[in-house]
Amino acid sequence: MRICFVSPTYFALESFIGGGERYAEELSQATSELADVKLVTFGSRPQRQRVTSTYERVILRSWTSDKMTPFSPYLFRELRGAEVVHCFQYYTLPTFLAAWWGHRIGAKVFVTDLGGGGWTPGYHIDQSRWITAHLPLSRYAAQNLPGRQRPAHVIYGGVDLERYTMRATLKHDGSVVFLGRILPHKGVHFLIDGLPEGVRAHVIGPAADSGYLARLRKLAAGKEVHFHHGLDDSQVIEILHRAMTIVHPTPVDENGSAGVHELLGLAVLEAMACGCVPIVSRAASLPELVDSENSGVLVEPNRPADIQAALRSLRDNPATWSEMSRGARDRACSFTWDRAAQAVLAMALANCAS
Numbered sequence: 001m002r003i004c005f006v007s008p009t010y011f012a013l014e015s016f017i018g019g020g021e022r023y024a025e026e027l028s029q030a031t032s033e034l035a036d037v038k039l040v041t042f043g044s045r046p047q048r049q050r051v052t053s054t055y056e057r058v059i060l061r062s063w064t065s066d067k068m069t070p071f072s073p074y075l076f077r078e079l080r081g082a083e084v085v086h087c088f089q090y091y092t093l094p095t096f097l098a099a100w101w102g103h104r105i106g107a108k109v110f111v112t113d114l115g116g117g118g119w120t121p122g123y124h125i126d127q128s129r130w131i132t133a134h135l136p137l138s139r140y141a142a143q144n145l146p147g148r149q150r151p152a153h154v155i156y157g158g159v160d161l162e163r164y165t166m167r168a169t170l171k172h173d174g175s176v177v178f179l180g181r182i183l184p185h186k187g188v189h190f191l192i193d194g195l196p197e198g199v200r201a202h203v204i205g206p207a208a209d210s211g212y213l214a215r216l217r218k219l220a221a222g223k224e225v226h227f228h229h230g231l232d233d234s235q236v237i238e239i240l241h242r243a244m245t246i247v248h249p250t251p252v253d254e255n256g257s258a259g260v261h262e263l264l265g266l267a268v269l270e271a272m273a274c275g276c277v278p279i280v281s282r283a284a285s286l287p288e289l290v291d292s293e294n295s296g297v298l299v300e301p302n303r304p305a306d307i308q309a310a311l312r313s314l315r316d317n318p319a320t321w322s323e324m325s326r327g328a329r330d331r332a333c334s335f336t337w338d339r340a341a342q343a344v345l346a347m348a349l350a351n352c353a354s
Helices: 019-031 093-104 188-194 212-219 235-240 265-274 304-316 317-332 339-353
Strands: 002-008 036-043 047-052 055-061 084-089 108-112 175-181 199-203 225-228 245-248 277-281 298-299
Touching: 019 036, 019 055, 019 084, 019 188, 019 265, 084 093, 084 339, 093 108, 093 245, 108 212, 108 339, 175 265, 188 199, 188 212, 188 304, 199 235, 199 298, 212 225, 235 317, 245 265, 245 304, 265 277, 265 317, 277 304, 277 317, 298 304, 304 317
Parallel strands: 002 036, 002 084, 036 055, 084 108, 175 199, 175 245, 199 225, 245 277, 277 298
Antiparallel strands: 047 055
């Protein structure tokens, strides 16, 4: 089985550091254990890397400067021979072109939307006519799929359990972690606003919005909030192994919707694998990841007081925290990249046989 994954961006500082980019790269690599896989993406410099005998990673030099609207005519060459074309991000130019060309060469075309987008004819031409099925990240992501009706099968992301190991001892230092891109739709301001006195917080991730970061620093005045940018996985894991909890305070609008944000909380799963108890908003995909009262705490979105109450409860009840820490690890173990890859291959085989 020859599968070509197509993503407009990739997981690196010069591209994007985000859950969507990590999802594409991790899923591609895991699927290469089961099939012949090529990941095609775009950047400012071309690169071709044969990672393993069944996994090739190709960065095409984009002819545009817009990272979310990359283009290279060599995309069509890279799709040659693919039996399956799996695109990430529905509303991007690479997906439009890869779906059209994949359909034309007789490949089965699947799309996993990651919530972002750029300029594409797909806003005016219904590209779903070329798509075999949608593979959304979560049930939440499956609620409003674009284009004409097509089959949809949820394939959750996973966590590398060998990298994100359970903490050596069942204890914590009382600290709180936020992990992800520092943007308003992540709701970090609600965490800082609700942080109890004397509790240390680590805000970890790239500062994608300098104005928002300045707002957070002002809000954090007088509190023990540490901002970390550019940490590698090992440094992040070291903090997660000590922390009491990860807080993911995804906000909602006046209609109670998180929109296309947080279609899957990979950072939450990674923290849970380390025994970090999650406190997350009852919004977007997060209730699908956290089994309330067993592996974490669900709070109402946009309410710092609820975050504060949950943090105090975990801090003041060590037995409850220990039970939830073990539950968080157990829950994370049900989300693996191997399972995601097996689901992708099953979909490919079922549709190629039909």
